[in-house]
Amino acid sequence: EDQVTQSPEALRLQEGESSSLNCSYTVSGLRGLFWYRQDPGKGPEFLFTLYSAGEEKEKERLKATLTKKESFLHITAPKPEDSATYLCAAPGSNTGKLIFGQGTTLQVKP
Amino acid sequence: NAGVMQNPRHLVRRRGQEARLRCSPMKGHSHVYWYRQLPEEGLKFMVYLQKENIIDESGMPKERFSAEFPKEGPSILRIQQVVRGDSAAYFCASSQGDRGAEAFFGQGTRLTVV
Numbered sequence: 001e002d003q004v005t006q007s008p009e010a011l012r013l014q015e016g017e018s019s020s021l022n023c024s025y026t027v028s029g030l031r032g033l034f035w036y037r038q039d040p041g042k043g044p045e046f047l048f049t050l051y052s053a054g055e056e057k058e059k060e061r062l063k064a065t066l067t068k069k070e071s072f073l074h075i076t077a078p079k080p081e082d083s084a085t086y087l088c089a090a091p092g093s094n095t096g097k098l099i100f101g102q103g104t105t106l107q108v109k110p
Numbered sequence: 111n112a113g114v115m116q117n118p119r120h121l122v123r124r125r126g127q128e129a130r131l132r133c134s135p136m137k138g139h140s141h142v143y144w145y146r147q148l149p150e151e152g153l154k155f156m157v158y159l160q161k162e163n164i165i166d167e168s169g170m171p172k173e174r175f176s177a178e179f180p181k182e183g184p185s186i187l188r189i190q191q192v193v194r195g196d197s198a199a200y201f202c203a204s205s206q207g208d209r210g211a212e213a214f215f216g217q218g219t220r221l222t223v224v
Contacts, residue, residue, distance in 0.1 A: 032212075
């Protein structure tokens with residue numbers, strides 16, 4: 001069964017303290033791994049798409065990487081405004097519906 | 111190019127009434143996904159539609175819930191005879207449809223059943 005799992009569920013960092021969020025997946029014939037950011041009361045905001053193992057994408061303090069079994073979202077020198085829930089998702093192997101992980105809620109303290 | 115538009119943003123219904131949630135996809139997008147989110151919980155898949163077709167409704171309750179995406183006009187998620195447990199945020203996303211095409215979300219409709 002297709003599955004996407006994120007860890008940790010919650011992460012507290014001090015401003016400037018770099019860390020990584022994990023997204024592991026079991027999807028046959030992966031056709032994209034998506035990262036989103038969701039702020040309270042808002043819809044998920046698209047961040048990155050990764051298509052093949054070894055691929056990396058960067059945006060400001062965020063860098064997403066992909067292996068054959070998992071993806072990482074690296075946050076370098078985070079700021080309080082990076083506080084949000086980060087979601088990863090992949091299209092299911094059967095119908096292509098987007099399957100989401102439970103998310104990692106990041107809190108960055110000044 | 112406007113993003114995914116959902117309306118209304120907030121909807122209050124009494125138990126037993128009907129709720130209709132609308133989603134206009136981004137221009138050029140022919141695929142729509144609906145998700146439900148309870149407070150402090152993740153996104154739960156409900157239904158995946160293409161124009162005039164339901165591709166996957168495996169996440170949608172068999173009773174009271176229905177969805178459509180007509181050839182013209184927005185996608186509609188309809189909840190009949192609402193109950194308090196239906197209170198949640200409902201999000202839709204749209205994509206061009208190719209597996210691997212990015213999906214973009216609207217701001218959601220927050221349904222409250224009183």
